[in-house]
Amino acid sequence: MSEHFPGPGEPYDDPVRRPGGPQHPAVGGPGEPPWDWRPAGSAQQGDFPSSPPADRTDGRGDDTLSFPPGPWQQQPLRPPMPPGYGPGGPGGAGPSSRVPWLPVALMCLLLGLGGGAGGALLVAAIDDDASPASRPTTSTTPTPAAPGPVAGGQVRSPVVAVADAVLPSVVSLQVRGPDAQVSGSGFVYDDGGHVVTNNHVIEPAADDGEITVSLSDGREVGAQIVGRSPSYDLAVIKLDDFSGLEPSALGMSAEVQVGQSVVAIGSPLGLNATVTSGIISATDRPVTAGGKGETSYINALQTDAAINPGNSGGPLVDLQGRVIGVNSAIATVGQSASEQSGNIGVGFSIPIDQVVSTVKQLIETGQAEYPVIGAQVSVATTSDGARILEVEAGSPAEEAGLENGDVITKVNGEVVHDGVELIVEIRSFSPGETVTFDVKRSGQNDNLDVVLGKQVG
Incomplete structure (x- = not known):
């Protein structure tokens, strides 16, 4: 052809x-x-x-x-071999029976990389769609978590140390009387077995009743009333067995500052040895408290530490474990005596400085004296001062020149807005001390010095 x-x-x-x-x-x-x-x-x-x-x-x-015909029709198409490679190795001649390794290797490398990437994407997509149960699991050794935060910072909470120090000196009271049964708290005051509590806690047993005290070591012992003061809502009882008890450390309420941390300990709702913490919300807060038919006027410490029924008589302590107040009252949102009352973050404690003065009298004489001016004042809530309703004959008020209708606006420079604040302010002093009143009378201002009298209660 x-x-x-x-x-x-x-x-x-x-x-x-x-x-x-x-x-x-x-x-x-x-x-x-x-x-x-x-x-x-x-x-x-x-x-x-x-x-x-x-x-x-x-x-x-x-x-x-x-x-065209030729030897190439005898074998599949392929890239040419590199120069110097032929049948039998380098330098060989004739038709090649080998596949050149360099181009093939490069192509395999590229195909391998592309296939690997595609495979990885495919596996990832399948894995994302798979349910957790269908995924393979890997057994690993769990790593313990770091300790969580505690109150007071990264180290041991100061409240823990306070509780350890104070709880052994806190007691729970069960009081039974002819007409009532109540529970409350108290703390060991001295090494003579005296326990301080509120008057309204032991009041049902004042005439013919029984007091049972639960100690921190689990013992239950009886107690007798040593003395009580309805005016300050304080009372002292003595334990029948006080062996092994340590008295509480006492602080000074005059040094208390608003915002400092405090701890309240007691038996709210019968739950013995309950510890709560908070801060001092205010000082010199005029509060009325007390039991049935008796009213106490307290120049109180205010705290947001949780205080509930049953906490009454228990200690309020600072972070050094020193008692700075006796828990006595709480503010509630209830409008009647039948409504449930409880903590809303507003509790009141009798300052320890007042407690020490009153308790000393109760232990020594069984009763306590409180200062008076010998005049009846209005306790209606006002904002312009305490109005004198009646001045008693021969009283300190009469001797100082106070008259009916006078309005007292300050006591030793401290503003008073109503009769309750006046009574509370007066009871922060002692009988026999002299105080100065700023008085409004018929549109005129005057200053009067009054020597405080005394009354037992």
């Missing part, structure tokens, strides 16, 4: 044709094939001829692949 090779300038037909497709234009120069996928200078046996194939005689049309 003869073959025709195009001469210079003659067109060269693309040996690859597709059914109905256009023929590729010639891209080579004279004597060059239209395309060559091999690297330059890599010609070897099996290269494409530089002439077009002759017309086929096997009956197939031009729409099929048509290649």
Whole structure:
């Protein structure tokens, strides 16, 4: 079969044709094939001829692949081998039976990287859609969590130390009388077995009753009333057995500052040895308290430490474990005696300085004296001062020149807004002391000095 090779300038037909497709234009120069996928200078046996194939005689049309005969038809198409590699290794000649390793390695590397990335994405997508139960689990050793925060900072809470120091000296009281049964709290005052509590706690047993005291070591012992003061809502009882008890440490309420931390200890609702903490919310807070038919006027410490029924008589202590007050009253939102009362963050304690003065009298004489001026005052809530309703004959008030209708606005320079504040302020002094009143009378201001009298109660 003869073959025709195009001469210079003659067109060269693309040996690859597709059914109905256009023929590729010639891209080579004279004597060059239209395309060559091999690297330059890599010609070897099996290269494409530089002439077009002759017309086929096997009956197939031009729409099929048509290649010139040659040894390359004996083996699959593949990239050419690098120079110097042939059959039998480097420098070999003849048809190659090996696949060149460098191009193949590069292609495998690229395919491997792409496949790995695609596989990772596929696994991640499947893993995200899988339920937790279907995911593989890995057994690991749990790591213990760091200790959580405690009250007072990163170290041991100061309240813990206060509770350890004070709880052994705090007691719980069960009081039974002919008409009532109440519970309360108290604390050991001295090494003679005296316990301080509120008067309204032991009041039911004042005439014919029984007091049972639960100690911190679990013992229950009886107690007797030594003395009580309804005016200050304080009382002292003596334990029948006080062996092994330690008295409480006492502080000074005059040094108490608003905002300082405090701890309240007692038996709210019968829950013995309950510890709560808070701050001093205010000082010199005029408060009325007391039991049935008796009213106490207290120049109190106010605290937000939780105080509930049953806390009465228990100690309010500072962070050094020193008693600075006796818990006595709480403010409630109840409007009647039948409504449930409880802590709303406003509790009141009798300052320890007043407690010490009164308790000393109760232990020594069984009763306590409190200062008076010998005049009746209005306890209606006002804002312009305490109005004198009646001055008793021969009283300190009369001797000082007070008259009915006078309005007292200050006591030793401290403003008073109503009769309750006047009584509380007066009871912060002792009988026999002299105080100065600022008085309004018929639109005129005057100052009067009054020597305080005394009364037992």
